[in-house]
Amino acid sequence: MGGFLRSSFRNHRFGDVTLELQTFPLQPDQQAQGIIHVSKMADLPPLLLRLECVETYVETVKEGKKTHSITHRNKLWDHAQLSDPPLHDMKKKTTQFSFTIDLPADVPPTKTASVESGSRTVLWQLTVTSEENSIFYAQFDVPVFPVS
Incomplete structure (x- = not known):
């Protein structure tokens, strides 16, 4: 219930938070450029951005008769880094935070679970928070494609 209340309050205060990728498709050894759009005027300092590449897999363990x-x-x-300072659009009453993140060359692209990969996945996630306002939070799955 607490998560629902925080989410409702966050949405009421800041409106929708969306990610616009200006670099697409993203690939390793490339700059990721984007804009975080906040659908209401937000009195926030630059946002804290955390981009993570996470591999997840499931291991089946058999102990006696139980699995x-x-x-x-x-x-x-x-x-992790800070976004650029906010830009306010007074006409639309919105706020934007732009960013550029250098992706390393030696990381894998996004990989979803499939018959070939089994349950092994690689996901890229961008988490956006405010150091001054703990209620502000957004998370986005970011597709990173293999270098062709």
């Missing part, structure tokens, strides 16, 4: 699964989560890459 259970263990989910493993390995952080392959992690980067």
Whole structure:
């Protein structure tokens, strides 16, 4: 219930928070450029951005007659930085935060679970928070494609 109340309050105060990727498709060894759009005027300092590449897989363990699964989560890459200062659009009453993040060359692209990969996935997630306002929070799955 507490999560629902925080989410409702967050939406009421800041409106919708969306991610616009200006670099698409994203690939390793490239700059990721984007804009975080806040649908209401937000009196916030630059946002804290955390981009993570996380590998997840499920291991099946048999103990006697019982079988259970263990989910493993390995952080392959992690980067945190502040966004650019906010830009306010007085006509639309919205706020935008732009950013540029350098992706390393030695990280894998996004991989969803399939028959070939089994339960092994690689996901890229961008988490957006405010150091001054703990109620502000957004998270986005960011597709990173293999270099062709």
